Amino acid sequence: MIRFFSALVLTAFLYPVQLTAQSSQAKYGNDFLSTGGGARALGMGSAQVALANDVTAGYWNVAGLTAMEQPQLIYMHAERFNGIVGYDYGAAAMPLDSDKGVVALSFFRQGVDNIANTLNAWDRERNQPKENVEDYITKFSAADMALFFSYAKKRSQHLSYGASVKIIHQKLGPFAQAWGYSLDVGATLKTSIADLGISVRDVTTMQKMWSIDEDQFEGVATQFDSLGATLPTGQNEFVLPSLKIGASRMFNVRDFDILAAVDADLLFENRQAYYINMGSMSVEPHIGTEVTYKNRISLRTGLTDFVTDPEAGFSVSPTLGMGLKLSSFVLDYGFASFAGASSNLGFTHRISLRFDI
Numbered sequence: 001m002i003r004f005f006s007a008l009v010l011t012a013f014l015y016p017v018q019l020t021a022q023s024s025q026a027k028y029g030n031d032f033l034s035t036g037g038g039a040r041a042l043g044m045g046s047a048q049v050a051l052a053n054d055v056t057a058g059y060w061n062v063a064g065l066t067a068m069e070q071p072q073l074i075y076m077h078a079e080r081f082n083g084i085v086g087y088d089y090g091a092a093a094m095p096l097d098s099d100k101g102v103v104a105l106s107f108f109r110q111g112v113d114n115i116a117n118t119l120n121a122w123d124r125e126r127n128q129p130k131e132n133v134e135d136y137i138t139k140f141s142a143a144d145m146a147l148f149f150s151y152a153k154k155r156s157q158h159l160s161y162g163a164s165v166k167i168i169h170q171k172l173g174p175f176a177q178a179w180g181y182s183l184d185v186g187a188t189l190k191t192s193i194a195d196l197g198i199s200v201r202d203v204t205t206m207q208k209m210w211s212i213d214e215d216q217f218e219g220v221a222t223q224f225d226s227l228g229a230t231l232p233t234g235q236n237e238f239v240l241p242s243l244k245i246g247a248s249r250m251f252n253v254r255d256f257d258i259l260a261a262v263d264a265d266l267l268f269e270n271r272q273a274y275y276i277n278m279g280s281m282s283v284e285p286h287i288g289t290e291v292t293y294k295n296r297i298s299l300r301t302g303l304t305d306f307v308t309d310p311e312a313g314f315s316v317s318p319t320l321g322m323g324l325k326l327s328s329f330v331l332d333y334g335f336a337s338f339a340g341a342s343s344n345l346g347f348t349h350r351i352s353l354r355f356d357i
Helices: 002-014 031-035 039-043 062-067 221-226 341-345
Strands: 072-080 085-095 101-117 138-154 159-172 176-190 195-201 206-212 237-239 242-253 256-267 276-278 281-293 297-309 313-326 329-336 348-356
Touching: 031 101, 031 138, 039 281, 039 297, 039 313, 039 329, 039 348, 062 101, 062 138, 062 159, 062 176, 062 195, 159 206, 176 237
Parallel strands: none
Antiparallel strands: 072 085, 072 348, 085 101, 101 138, 138 159, 159 176, 176 195, 176 206, 195 242, 206 237, 242 256, 256 281, 276 281, 281 297, 297 313, 313 329, 329 348
């Protein structure tokens, strides 16, 4: 079991990255996925890699899917920046009788809709808007989407493992789009002291291929030339592997279940944005707790976004949340960004509804 965990860690560091001369590293290439899935996670500061045990494990740690005993569906919608940015997440998971495994399908979309395209609304010869200018203004969306195909299985009573095939599609209206693919792997290990979890994101290195529709920029090339710029061209990108490790422990006090969890995200993109930085590696901690009464009502709190800034100094963002289980439905709510550096971007509210079939 120890050798299995060690192999996962070494894979993240030693997997050979095959790049072309046209490729460049995307430092925040998959950051739209950092929102994750499920409002429970937000309330616990996103400390989930060792404890996610439902359909949301398809995102947090695929190995956690093996804790499921029945099919589940979940949907979550969130809005940020006063509703400008919309985020939707939906997933379904089902245990298999044939090999005691679990399969899951997860979908993510983050986007800004109804963006005005005014490229064709300007009369360049007369240097003024065209007559009936509204007829020349169109709308488009800028969206990031992802699809996860997951499979997990128990190796023993204590050890579980799994993998997710991940497909990314990013679209900037009619102007540009990109496709990407990679593989996530994960494992969980239950010990007498605590439950442990590890998830290697983009273990194969995410490859993203961009394409540009040059016809959409027809007629504005002179404007780019006047600014000393060139028209956009398609360029391939790659996203380096990252590592999520965590531990959780459950305590029982009469009718209360008390859960404590801590995670650490290890990023190798030289971000230098978090409190702990070692060379090109940044470490982002997550801390969360949950108190559940008779498996019905849960209260949660957590800490995330440990950030250090040369001017503002150190800050951390607390989170709050609650959950309610009614028959086959589980309703979760998460609230964050009311303190710390992220509070400058406004409050974050998240609601998700899970249905156990």
